[in-house]
Amino acid sequence: MQKGVIGTAHVQIRVLDIDEAVTHYRDRLGLLETDRDSQGRVYLKGWTEADKFSVVLREADEAGMDFMGFKVLNNEVLASLRQDLIDFGCNVEDIPAGELNGCGPRVRFDSPTGHMFEIFAEKEVVGRATGHRNPDAWPMDLKGMKATRFDHCLLYGDDLDGTLKLFTEVLGFWLTEQAMDGDVRIAQFLTTSMKEHEIAFIRAEGKGMFHHASFLLESWDDVLKAADLISMWDISIDIGPTRHGLTHGQTIYFFDPSGNRNETFAGGDWYVPGMPTTTWDAEKLGKAVFYHARELNERFLNVTT
Amino acid sequence: MFHIEVISSDDASFECPPEKSLLHGMESQSVKAINVGCRGGGCGFCKIRILEGEFEAKKMSIKFVTKEAQAAGFALSCRVFPRSNMRVMAVGND
Numbered sequence: 110m111q112k113g114v115i116g117t118a119h120v121q122i123r124v125l126d127i128d129e130a131v132t133h134y135r136d137r138l139g140l141l142e143t144d145r146d147s148q149g150r151v152y153l154k155g156w157t158e159a160d161k162f163s164v165v166l167r168e169a170d171e172a173g174m175d176f177m178g179f180k181v182l183n184n185e186v187l188a189s190l191r192q193d194l195i196d197f198g199c200n201v202e203d204i205p206a207g208e209l210n211g212c213g214p215r216v217r218f219d220s221p222t223g224h225m226f227e228i229f230a231e232k233e234v235v236g237r238a239t240g241h242r243n244p245d246a247w248p249m250d251l252k253g254m255k256a257t258r259f260d261h262c263l264l265y266g267d268d269l270d271g272t273l274k275l276f277t278e279v280l281g282f283w284l285t286e287q288a289m290d291g292d293v294r295i296a297q298f299l300t301t302s303m304k305e306h307e308i309a310f311i312r313a314e315g316k317g318m319f320h321h322a323s324f325l326l327e328s329w330d331d332v333l334k335a336a337d338l339i340s341m342w343d344i345s346i347d348i349g350p351t352r353h354g355l356t357h358g359q360t361i362y363f364f365d366p367s368g369n370r371n372e373t374f375a376g377g378d379w380y381v382p383g384m385p386t387t388t389w390d391a392e393k394l395g396k397a398v399f400y401h402a403r404e405l406n407e408r409f410l411n412v413t414t
Numbered sequence: 415m416f417h418i419e420v421i422s423s424d425d426a427s428f429e430c431p432p433e434k435s436l437l438h439g440m441e442s443q444s445v446k447a448i449n450v451g452c453r454g455g456g457c458g459f460c461k462i463r464i465l466e467g468e469f470e471a472k473k474m475s476i477k478f479v480t481k482e483a484q485a486a487g488f489a490l491s492c493r494v495f496p497r498s499n500m501r502v503m504a505v506g507n508d
């Protein structure tokens with residue numbers, strides 16, 4: 110049941126070198142830089158996104174994800190979800206407006222898989238890069254892979270059942286797809302919108318692991334061109350271009366200069382509320398992850414930051 | 415070009431120029447002695463212990479190699495650039 114969460118809005122990623130990271134996310138992925146703050150954090154967004162930022166880069170001594178943020182409908186929803194999170198047993202922290210430039214108050218909370226999330230209702234709207242009045246099809250000065258928006262994250266952790274409960278019962282996400290090994294859910298894909306996933310989790314020992322942040326491209330042709338650019342710039346490749354069984358997206362995976370995995374993808378399935386959950390059996394996991402090769406790859410499975 | 419000897423379940427050696435990381439040098443010669451992960455110092459997959467040799471290192475994730483471990487010779491081979499012949503042991507991301 111919908112609880113007023115609109116969907117995935119931002120991710121703060123830790124990087125080892127901020128300048129290398131900006132070159133990667135801005136000049137190669139093609140995000141637009143929208144701000145920097147006194148802590149040295151860099152704010153970016155895809156050209157189709159209207160809110161001020163969707164990716165925040167922070168220089169640190171380790172790679173990985175600081176937190177992922179979801180936008181909610183309004184401040185009443187924010188206040189009532191805050192209480193629901195406390196009742197569920199989350200540790201909740203109130204982050205004041207302006208801690209991230211242009212963002213209203215945020216409610217940060219932990220999760221059974223050890224990841225940090227936050228919800229917020231207000232963020233400065235700067236608009237799509239083409240504007241909102243008689244807009245052209247796309248901006249002519251886009252760079253690199255021309256990422257249109259930050260789309261979702263895949264996270265690894267142990268207590269998938271606990272995090273599923275948090276996302277479905279408290280935050281009102283739907284379980285769109287899952288992979289099952291008997292009674293054990295080894296993968297879960299969740300949404301609050303018509304996107305097949307706003308966030309996904311895979312079961313792995315340990316907590317708080319970051320598998321990838323994903324960016325939407327316009328077409329399969331753009332996925333292929335992203336692969337070309339990965340070779341031209343000698344970017345660390347993981348796997349692809351290929352298609353997933355899960356969500357059926359057309360995809361390629363690679364790493365940022367600090368070792369965080371990125372995905373660029375196009376296409377894939379839509380979710381309409383009320384649709385049955387799609388289930389992949391463990392013995393079909395190869396096909397579920399890589400639809401063509403039909404076998405898993407050790408690096409894709411085990412490398413996280 | 416420096417000669418890099420790797421002690422692992424499959425001992426191997428390769429030649430590595432000073433501008434390439436050990437992992438990159440190994441990969442460009444199709445040698446498989448150290449695990450290849452992110453190639454960016456973030457995932458710990460390519461962890462080694464340096465037994466002998468001079469090198470320079472770029473920043474690596476302290477989640478996988480703490481400052482103390484670095485002082486004890488542990489390193490992520492995708493962030494280590496050789497300055498002499500080297501002998502290293504592949505230890506992986508335990």
Ligand code: FES
Nearest residue numbers: 451452453458492
């Ligand atoms: S391959 Fe990931 S840290 Fe070296």
Ligand SMILES: [Fe+2]
Nearest residue numbers: 261263323372
């Ligand atoms: Fe993805």
